[in-house]
Amino acid sequence: MSSHPPNYEHLDDQMIKLEVNLDNIPGEWLGYVMDLLFEAGANDVFYTPIYMKKNRPGILLQLLCSVEKVNIMKEILFKETTTLGVRYYPLTVHRLERVFQKVETEWGPVTVKEGLLDGKVVQRAPEYEDCKYLAQLHDIPLKKIYEQVWKEIDR
Amino acid sequence: MSSHPPNYEHLDDQMIKLEVNLDNIPGEWLGYVMDLLFEAGANDVFYTPIYMKKNRPGILLQLLCSVEKVNIMKEILFKETTTLGVRYYPLTVHRLERVFQKVETEWGPVTVKEGLLDGKVVQRAPEYEDCKYLAQLHDIPLKKIYEQVWKEIDR
């Protein structure tokens, strides 16, 4: 059973945000932890710089996951970071319908992810990995790929 | 019907915080979006720098609004930013009673907003727009206006 959200527009009220404050962990471990959390199924993971007691620069780790992922996330946080406590609270997510369009550029195809609100396209985002692949393959600036994708959409 | 909070001290349990993570939007659009959200009735809108996957500097957009404003806020977020999802959760706000006092400076009047806790003044803040107006009109440093307001309060 997958925990991936469906592609149609919906409200998801089975989401949890977990948070951890960290002031005694080196930054290089945090780069590693982010990858582990994504691999284990986190919907998003991000860090915020915070000011903690005793003049300590710290990091607030936040992650979003579905209810059934909370335990595995906690386990990773406890084993891979230096925290003694993990806090969390529920939230609701309104997700747009997602459809995928293929756009041809002179260097190759790029997928464009579209987001629909009430059936109307409000978002269009060229897939980063596609653009990056073409930029590296043809040794041209990444932004030229994006520029051409914008030009070709809906033509 | 206005969604403005009343001026007496109260607990408001009809407030919602909305959040969006953004890693594919230029900063100049975000300056614009903030204005739109305020104009549509957000109580507050603010950005936090965050560290996202793949070495991306991102922005966490947070906004506070009353329950009945959630739909219009979502619509703006979906139409004006690049997000495919908006998350939110309820919270309670304890607001002080607010009263307004007029203070005379040598350059003109300034309104001072006071906040009362259990009927006692605990906050006093000169209105920024008043002070700015006088500073520009008389071509003097903004802080001199504030300094004189502090001197004249309650005299």
Place this chain on the structure above:
Amino acid sequence: MSSHPPNYEHLDDQMIKLEVNLDNIPGEWLGYVMDLLFEAGANDVFYTPIYMKKNRPGILLQLLCSVEKVNIMKEILFKETTTLGVRYYPLTVHRLERVFQKVETEWGPVTVKEGLLDGKVVQRAPEYEDCKYLAQLHDIPLKKIYEQVWKEIDR
């Protein structure tokens, strides 16, 4: 009656997060407020830089405390900061079991706090104040104390 959390592993669902946005307070007051909040029993207090309206760099103050501390925290926030409103919401905290180990270094003893998940040690952190005390007493780098503690643990 103490509000300190117990030392065994547990879920605490009596915790509250309070938040305040501040754009009209000097930084030097915020250093002072943090101390007051800790002294009054906050479990944690931390600041995040935020971007507020009208190009204002602001601070998001967040604090964690148990339900019964909410009123005293609010009072401090209203009296010592410049806010007219405090917002808050409940959350759950999963806390590890905590045990303390004494480790001998060549400069003196250091307490190591251990965190246990399901009875197994997953965290070990030398107490900062112990290490700092020895570093200052013997005039050696703080990190040398930590390095030796790591060497001596479990030997």
Place this chain on the structure above:
Amino acid sequence: MSSHPPNYEHLDDQMIKLEVNLDNIPGEWLGYVMDLLFEAGANDVFYTPIYMKKNRPGILLQLLCSVEKVNIMKEILFKETTTLGVRYYPLTVHRLERVFQKVETEWGPVTVKEGLLDGKVVQRAPEYEDCKYLAQLHDIPLKKIYEQVWKEIDR
């Protein structure tokens, strides 16, 4: 005599960066100061959140200006902020050649600023103020304006 940089590609070695650390100024004054510095001819002004002594969240104000503007910038900084010292050092700026192109969208014209390196276009940026004007005039999302500008460039 204007201090504006010319439009052709060049190295400018008459630039100065000024810096000020601020821990006792409210954020709302800083929004005001930024405007004043730009009006007085600063090439750029920006703020960075910093951690200062005694647990103070502070702001590092940085500004770039030409040598002949240093005195007026210092004067504004001393009069409008709370600093007792301003530090500065010279730097070199490599600026691209700039040309302006007009692009027609269905809602009206938008200027696109191009940057040229060795005579070849490497940058293209739709002018924000033009796009904002059209977005407000026609009540459509700002990003739709940008999207169409990208589509029409060089057609």
Place this chain on the structure above:
Amino acid sequence: MSSHPPNYEHLDDQMIKLEVNLDNIPGEWLGYVMDLLFEAGANDVFYTPIYMKKNRPGILLQLLCSVEKVNIMKEILFKETTTLGVRYYPLTVHRLERVFQKVETEWGPVTVKEGLLDGKVVQRAPEYEDCKYLAQLHDIPLKKIYEQVWKEIDR
């Protein structure tokens, strides 16, 4: 021989900024290092959150000191942090003339530091330590002390 700057307005061209990027040090050590650097005579020390390679949240440590302090600062940085390199460059500081005024409040005296540009007062800052002392002694909000100092200055 003291390295303290004199109290009259002057340009100091014997100042150095040192910088270190840190991605493998816990935040709690950084709180300690800041104190050591100030004790050894740094004019200022501050931290900035930075985004480093491999998704690492890092810290940029910056410090200002006079030329003759560079070696002792380097030594502390190498011994107390985890860096393998320290970078630095000279800068000029324009410092205001400083004079001290005594202001009487109902709770006791507070020193106000004034900054003079061309002999005219442009800065006035109540000394934080004085205000903090009175706030704690009389158990009143810190901001009430400041408010009264502003009221009494120049009366």
Place this chain on the structure above:
Amino acid sequence: MSSHPPNYEHLDDQMIKLEVNLDNIPGEWLGYVMDLLFEAGANDVFYTPIYMKKNRPGILLQLLCSVEKVNIMKEILFKETTTLGVRYYPLTVHRLERVFQKVETEWGPVTVKEGLLDGKVVQRAPEYEDCKYLAQLHDIPLKKIYEQVWKEIDR
């Protein structure tokens, strides 16, 4: 001819810091640019969140490289970011002597990089990539690898 710094302790006065302010580039491009700059020989590249005009959250890109790399860095910055100008200034770097030690853990060997000041070891850092490799190979927490390396050094 390599531009890598030598392994003995030395002062390097052929270093340049380049800086760019960015307010119209999506974060996902910045993750890509950082990699390109490192591949082209930058000694370090890092981002700082900044507050720019018109309420724009922006990014300050900073990079360090040797004098002979300045042109290639500029070219990448102009082609891959959205800037119209790059600023730079020289600085000096004091680098420690570097030696490498092999440490055996129960999961395999880890290289430890040591930094020497005046011939004495002041830094010891387990190589992140070695630790990460072992953590993934044996499916154990990264921090356990580090902990054992600390235990085995110099035994």
